[in-house]
Amino acid sequence: MLRESLLQDGSGLSVVLQKEKGRNHTRTKRRLHIPVDGVKGLHELLELWETARDEAWLNDAPTRTSGTAGTASYWRLPWESGKHIKASEANVWIGGALQHVGCVPPEGGHYSAHSTRKGAATCARAVGVTMEKVCYFGGWSQLSSAVLAYIDPTAVADNDMTYYFGWLAPGWKSALQDSVE
Structure with missing residues (x-):
């Protein structure tokens, strides 16, 4: 994802998908919007990431040769090579992150970066998000x-x-209102 693909304003966070696997790229780019009160703490977490990423690039500047920036990428760090993260690299990254927080897969199973897609779809449906969304x-x-x-x-x-996907479900604003009162 490019830095320019992530847009934050007073209404929330939008991700403009510049390229998607298997999709006709002449179509209008899809925009995914998360309202500012959709996932509490998301904005702050992204700010922390951006600060850490930018510091990593600044600290690495003396070791880079001119023309090898890579700073257009939202997620990429200076020591990562290639234009895109390979699935095998993403699997190692997510495995390490899950291990760090003490999350282990069920016996006989494994987690991969692709698990995030399955998990998100499963969680969203479990909290009542429509199949269309x-x-x-x-x-x-x-x-x-x-x-x-x-x-x-x-x-x-x-x-x-509910914390991560409830904002996509019908009636989430009224449920949010009820929990505040």
Whole structure:
């Protein structure tokens, strides 16, 4: 994702998808919007990331040769090579991050970067998000049944699922209002 793809303003956070796997790229770019009160702390967390990333690039400046910036990427750090992160690299990264917070996969299973897609779709559906929104945010065609292979229909909604995906569900504003009162 490019830095210019992430837009923050008073209404929330928008991600403009510049390129998507398997999609006709002459179409209008999809814009995913998360309202400012959708996921509490998201804005602050992204600010922390941006500060750490920018510091890493500044501190690395003397070791880089001219013309090798890479700073257009939102996620990329100076020591990472290549234009895109490979799936195998993303799997190592997410495995390390999950291990760091004490999250281990179920016996016989494993977590990969692709697990985030399955997990997000499952959590969203568990908290009542419509299939239309799950497909839109997950990049699935509205007419495809492929999304069904990603959703665990036995998942039971919990507080964490609601925290991250509840804002997508119908009536989330009124539920948010009720919890404040």
